[in-house]
Amino acid sequence: MELLVASAIGVLTAGGIYLTLRLRTFPVILGISLLTYAVNVFLFTSGRLTIGAPPILQDGIDAYADPLPQALVLTAIVISFGMTAVVVMIGLGAFLGSDDDHVDDLPGERSQTDESASEGTS
């Protein structure tokens, strides 16, 4: 079980990093989202894996999953939505303003795309 979860975290991280290294805003945003999943799951697993024992107190049961990472991850999920929304807005604004959705700011090293951009506007 632990192996499955750990490998899932690894795969999400790897996918997230690869997409974050792309050159356009949209894949980078998706990559950051994948990394968010990976980080949230990782934080969640710091309470170790517990099956079938949610931290809802009941009489007669005294083994529960660790509630603290859950509470922390819960707010992390909501905040990551806010962060994604801001990043998307910035990316969208940049694209609408310049007709260009590159993430790298490298003037002079982009002759090819400059051509395609000028084709698009002409």
Add this chain to the structure above:
Amino acid sequence: MSLFFIVALPFFGALLPGLMNSAGRAATAGVTFTVTLAAFVGLLTNLPSVIAGEVVMARVDWMPLLGLNFTLMLDALGFFFALLILGIGLLIIAYARHYLSRDDNMGQFFTYLLLFQGAMVGIVLSDNILLLLVFWELTSLSSFLLIGYWKHLPEGRQGARMALTVTGMGGLAMIGGMLMLGQVAGSYDLSVILQNRDLIQADPLYVPVLILILFGCFTKSAQFPFHFWLPHAMAAPTPVSAYLHSATMVKAGIFLMARMWPALSGTPEWFMIVTTASLVTMVLGAVIALFKHDIKALLAFSTVSHLGLITMLLGTGTAFGVMAAMFHILNHATFKAALFMSAGIIDHEAHTRDIRLLGGLRKLMPLTFFIATLAALSMAGIPLLNGFLSKEMMLEEANHTVLFNMPWLVPVLATVGSLFSAAYCFRLIGHVFLGPVRDDYPAKPHDPNAGLWLPPAILVVLVVVIGTAPFLAEPFVKMVTASVLGDTASVPKAHFKIWHGLVPALFMSIAAVVGGLLMLSIFKPALRLWDATPRPEAKPIFEAIVESAVSLARAVILPLHNGAFSRYAAIGSITIVAAGYHAWSTGAISAPTYEMQPAGIVPFAGWLMLVAATFGMVMMHRNRLLSLILIGIVGLMVSLGFVYFSAPDLAMTQFTVEVVTIILLLLALNFLPNKTPIESSVLRRVRDTGVAIIGGIAAFGLSYHYMLRDAVSAPISEFHLANSYKGGGGTNVVNVILVDFRGFDTYGEIIVLSIAALLIFALTETLLGGPVRARLVNRKPDQLRAGNTHPMMMVVLTRGIMPVVLMVGFYIFLRGHNEPGGGFIAGLIVSIAVVMQYMASGFGWASARLRYPYHGVIGAGVLIAGLTGIGSWFVGKPFLTSDFTYVRIPPFEKFELATAALFDLGVFLAVVGAVMLSLESFSRIARQAGPDNSEHAMDIDPSRDDPARALDASAKEAV
């Protein structure tokens, strides 16, 4: 007056000149003068205690764990400097009122001046050396603003930058020195440090501490080889030069050397460094000053020379030296400020400061001639003026100082310095005021109004009074000396006298004055010789050093930081992994404490879907819509994983967030291209794959390792489980943690979320207010639009489902404290219900029915949560303490009322508002571009085709 007020007055007063700016120049200067006068009077109220030998203290613990306390102390030394700063400050303010022209923004000038004044007073009154450092840096910053006050002049900007670079560099060194000193002495309080002389000087860190602190002092007080910034700072308005370079800024380094004198001085290292540097400074400054043609440049180098003189007196390490230094600080402040102000008057009236263009002003400006001549003669060391007295003491001290085993060296150098000093003073008098009246001045010089000549005149009165009746100043200087030395007993008994008899110092003095006159008589050939001698210019050297530092920094930084986000991301990933690997390989890894749990077929299926979807995203990310669907699958699998691993709250949150995120990304994708073109080379993709795999393996290794072992120390989760019901009144521990145990965290988080939403709103406003709007309106969609954008079935369905979803949200909210649910999840569910209306019925229709703007909802949420927290103050509890009780209203079951529920309501409202404001902002962009401006919910509505029914319907709508 409390010391706090004395330090705070200039800082708070700095707000006033800016406000008074429109009330006129007199009012602006008046308010500045009043503020300074108040601080000055406040300082004087402490005089009786200082005379009585007490040390006035004022203390507030600020960060006691770091040893950083807001501790002020006032002894005779601090009083002396504060008196100079505030007293000369008053004269400078009065002078500047008349000096600045109408084009200068006077409010700005006086604001800077008061900031500087406050920082200086802070330095001299600080008892804590960390606090002193803060004020020290503040003087660097505020003097930068003052020197560069004439922003339109390149010399002003360059001079200010140079001063900031040099003094800031010294400030950095000083931070290091002070921190080490605090470690060595065991305290950052000066009162403790000064008592621990032996401990400090025996420490192996003594030499580094000394060098670093002296570095700071030397840069500030313009000692060789850091003297070069001071003349360039002369580009400032003359009142600034007079203030900074006579009484304040450059004296800060000297103040600190005097302050640290009991702890640091008296060692061979101190003697060698301080005396050597200061002797060089003194002679060099005096020689250069003689050949400067700009009056202010001449005075600047003479300041450098005199600072060297004072520093040398401190360097010798004897009590007599300290007394002479203190006396000369007082004398130098009076005659130099008067001279700077006279130079300003000449500049103001004759429109030039070039000595070669002047001469004969004696007849045209008799008053200025009188003031400047007395001050200059005092500087030259002519008897009956105060400069003579302290210069005699300096020569006397030099006579007893042996450097490098050569007894003649210091006396000869001191005499040479005095000789050149006398020469440039005579040149100032002779070439500016004496000689024939010329007829080619740039402007016709005449004596200024009283506002300009009165301040220097007051100082010159002091020059003469102290010079003729030195016994008046003697008790005060001795009191200051005692406070530098730390005890009264070791203060020298020698009295201040004009006539000491035929002592060597007198002959040295006579030699200097006579030599100075001779030097002036051979000035022309000497100048030719000087001009012919090649010598290094400080400014190009400084600029070359700065330039090479910049290119070095570029060479290091540009490969890492070239504007390419993907490069930062790659470097960051690799660095994190490398740091983690270092920790892994150097740390000890314990044996697993958990058994691996068996995995069934269902978890495996979920895992497979997650991994497949992630791979699919990586492989097919160029098709953006497809990758959006795939990330939905990933999110879904993560939510299911949370369900499986006993985290129902997380699952619900993840699931609902997933829905709104996908909607948001779809809205954005509406405008972004649908496809990502292939741009990166194969090599680059291989590199990125490598980085990704390394990162993935690291994350896998870390989490796998982690999950099978216990934490190093016991987690605090047990406390939450044990106290959730007893203390928080809820059985859902996660929710109790959110709204109760860690309510303050949650409060911060909803504020962050709200700020994010407001930021999105603000960005949208900016976009739609700019050129993007026109582009959006003219935009042609790259795909066919749907014929029926708001299908009737969907409109009817969403409207019917709305109350049900709201009810679910309400239910989830209420049960949150005891069962999975709560404000966050309820807020997301309600947001989805509202978003569905937007999607189905259109933006126009939905926003027309919006009663409360989302900003208001956000504000209400944060306010409710905050007020709930504040409510606990009224019962004497800390912020956000919760309380609960059980009530029974027949015929219902007994139920719980908790203040935490009210807090959760705030969370709920903030989440709804934030999510909706974000999505609404995106929709507004879409609305600008799309044809969707319909007021109607449905594109095809049979009722609209029937005129009678349509009329009926619109009448209903109107009601």
